[in-house]
Amino acid sequence: MTTITASERALSEGQLKSRANRRRLLSKLPAIIGTIPMMIVAIGVFVIGIGFTIVLSFTNVKFFLINIDFVGLKQYDILWSTARWVESVKHIWFYGFGHIALCLVGGFLLAVFMDQRIKAEDAFRTIFLYPFALSAVITGLVWQLMLDPIWGLQAYVRSLGFSDFTFAPLADGNTALLGMIVASSWNGVGVTMAILLAGLRGVDEEIWKAARIDGIPTWRTYISIVIPMMRGAVATALVLLVVNVVRTFDIVIAMTGGGPGISTQMPATYVIDSINSRNVGQGMAAATIMLLPIAMLILIQFFFRWRASLKGRTT
Amino acid sequence: MKSFVSVVAVAAAALLASTSVHAADVEVVHWWTSGGEQAAVSVFAQEFDATGDHWVDGAIALGETARATIMQRALGGDPPDAAQFNPGRQYEELIAAGLLLDLTPLAEKEGWDKIIRPDSLKAPCQIDGKWWCVPVNLHLQNWAWASIPAFTKAGLEVPTDWDTYLADLPKLKEAGVIPFAVGGDGGGWQISLLANQLILSQLGAASVEKIWKDKDLDLAGGPEVLKAFTTLKTLGEYADDGSPNRSWADTASLVIKGDAALQVMGDWAQGEFQVAGQKPGVDYACLLGPLSPDPQNVRGGGDIFVFFKQGDPDVERAQLSLASLMLSPAVQAKFNTAKGSAPVRDDVDMSLANDCMKKALTVLAKPGALVPDQNIWRNEAFATAQNAIFSDLIYNKATTPESAQAQFVELLKNAE
Numbered sequence: 001m002t003t004i005t006a007s008e009r010a011l012s013e014g015q016l017k018s019r020a021n022r023r024r025l026l027s028k029l030p031a032i033i034g035t036i037p038m039m040i041v042a043i044g045v046f047v048i049g050i051g052f053t054i055v056l057s058f059t060n061v062k063f064f065l066i067n068i069d070f071v072g073l074k075q076y077d078i079l080w081s082t083a084r085w086v087e088s089v090k091h092i093w094f095y096g097f098g099h100i101a102l103c104l105v106g107g108f109l110l111a112v113f114m115d116q117r118i119k120a121e122d123a124f125r126t127i128f129l130y131p132f133a134l135s136a137v138i139t140g141l142v143w144q145l146m147l148d149p150i151w152g153l154q155a156y157v158r159s160l161g162f163s164d165f166t167f168a169p170l171a172d173g174n175t176a177l178l179g180m181i182v183a184s185s186w187n188g189v190g191v192t193m194a195i196l197l198a199g200l201r202g203v204d205e206e207i208w209k210a211a212r213i214d215g216i217p218t219w220r221t222y223i224s225i226v227i228p229m230m231r232g233a234v235a236t237a238l239v240l241l242v243v244n245v246v247r248t249f250d251i252v253i254a255m256t257g258g259g260p261g262i263s264t265q266m267p268a269t270y271v272i273d274s275i276n277s278r279n280v281g282q283g284m285a286a287a288t289i290m291l292l293p294i295a296m297l298i299l300i301q302f303f304f305r306w307r308a309s310l311k312g313r314t315t
Numbered sequence: 316m317k318s319f320v321s322v323v324a325v326a327a328a329a330l331l332a333s334t335s336v337h338a339a340d341v342e343v344v345h346w347w348t349s350g351g352e353q354a355a356v357s358v359f360a361q362e363f364d365a366t367g368d369h370w371v372d373g374a375i376a377l378g379e380t381a382r383a384t385i386m387q388r389a390l391g392g393d394p395p396d397a398a399q400f401n402p403g404r405q406y407e408e409l410i411a412a413g414l415l416l417d418l419t420p421l422a423e424k425e426g427w428d429k430i431i432r433p434d435s436l437k438a439p440c441q442i443d444g445k446w447w448c449v450p451v452n453l454h455l456q457n458w459a460w461a462s463i464p465a466f467t468k469a470g471l472e473v474p475t476d477w478d479t480y481l482a483d484l485p486k487l488k489e490a491g492v493i494p495f496a497v498g499g500d501g502g503g504w505q506i507s508l509l510a511n512q513l514i515l516s517q518l519g520a521a522s523v524e525k526i527w528k529d530k531d532l533d534l535a536g537g538p539e540v541l542k543a544f545t546t547l548k549t550l551g552e553y554a555d556d557g558s559p560n561r562s563w564a565d566t567a568s569l570v571i572k573g574d575a576a577l578q579v580m581g582d583w584a585q586g587e588f589q590v591a592g593q594k595p596g597v598d599y600a601c602l603l604g605p606l607s608p609d610p611q612n613v614r615g616g617g618d619i620f621v622f623f624k625q626g627d628p629d630v631e632r633a634q635l636s637l638a639s640l641m642l643s644p645a646v647q648a649k650f651n652t653a654k655g656s657a658p659v660r661d662d663v664d665m666s667l668a669n670d671c672m673k674k675a676l677t678v679l680a681k682p683g684a685l686v687p688d689q690n691i692w693r694n695e696a697f698a699t700a701q702n703a704i705f706s707d708l709i710y711n712k713a714t715t716p717e718s719a720q721a722q723f724v725e726l727l728k729n730a731e
Binding site: 148170256 | 503555696703708726729
């Protein structure tokens, strides 16, 4: 008898537990339903899409998914023996460093300027932020027109009587990338300024007072004290700028179409041109290579998180 | 695949026989957007609208962009009803994927096999005995167009060979004329075209076939081709600052205005001279070869139209009606006169053809004179990569003819 009651009790306890579980699940249900679309997108676009990209990069796929053969690393061999791709990789590094440096330095100087309690700060902020409201395509077209030797600045100055004036950076393969860096930085510097200005405003007024009492010059205070204190804002600005660089595509199309010659081609334009010329396998190999630096960043991030969690456990 | 195709063929034949007729819209994607080209395409549109069906114009500037759009739409399951391509391998994937309307019953009924000439125009459309496209014109690519006033301004005669022209370049520059007009839009197809024609002019038809068809790496890497690459480099040095990213039509307008001396471009450029009201021999000179004193060959490209399966009997009837109309003698005459191209059939009244076109037709009449365009042998992926090599050579000061040639040989080696 006793054994039966014990098992009965155990059963009812189990029932109670499962009922509690069910209730907990029910309370989570809206959250689960809410995240399903996001999960589908994340898995569908990122995981499956990246999987397809990598697998197809080892095939000779042309455009439609028919008559596909695996060709090993052939697409990668072709990729790295193609001057256009090798140049594209060099270009994105040069452009990336130039764009990020110009935006950070320019954005910081503008932020310092705005922080001097100037009059009409709102008006200035709107002016500096305004370019960011324009898409990269519009930015590219506007700058392309300004730098065009026949329609732009060169023609204007020549019409003033300086007939030998030459200023056509986009027409010369050696300077075209510089023109593009200036245009894209014009577009991005305002946002960097806004983020860094927020960082500047976050620095305690007392620190400025203390620095002044110690007789530290203003520029030294900015470099040695204020900038280290606003590294959160700098990091945010940097991440946004890096993302901007990796996806560089539309400004190239709008400003130069990759020219003169191949002097402003970027990895992303190589991928798109490969797909459009029905050479998807080659494009996928290039896209896979583009994925590597990003995958590396994620791995580094994982490493730091793992190390932090180890530390957390020991203390 | 074969049985599937034959089912489609039977279905198409059944549809031809059906009697119910409803007017249908036919959306046509093409890249004819310049002044002369629009004049030509509106011939098709007007004549087709007159039959009761409706031409829905889908013009997209730049061939590369238009073809990419057509392919993306086909992949997405929403292809246009008809689409332009250059004859050759640009649409081979569409045939393999079974997306195109088989035109064989119509072709057999109208005897395309007999009326279309020369045979090299049929081959790109008639594959394994089946017709997949309609050739509409024969464009001759190995032309140079020179501005007579520009050469006069520099105190020079219009040259008839490359050596004279290369010697003229500095004098033209001194006279304030752009010595050589070229444009680099769309990745550099104009420069590839220039390189192709230059090699034809300097090395002859047999070498062109050995390089682009047989992938003869020794010839492609040899001294004669290097000489052509060096000439290209020199020409690039005499191009103007506005050249990168400029369209062929804007480039032609520089020659039309007399601002530039000479442009190498296919005969479609002649449409621009016509629209501007210029006369050959007075305002401009047409130099076949290009720039050969005694041209032996014409380089033939052109345009074809494919028709996508739509599964709607009315649309299919209208598509076949358009295909038939494009080949009819009256439309061929009007269209090709406006386009500056040669018709695809012999029984067309070409009394309207001007002196330039007559010159080309005389050479064309010689047996074996027609050299096909590279698109016949090599696919679009090859063309895109080749554009990059040639435009890099022309626009990048640091790129030497030797390094560009090495890239070209590497490309040929990997070409499929």
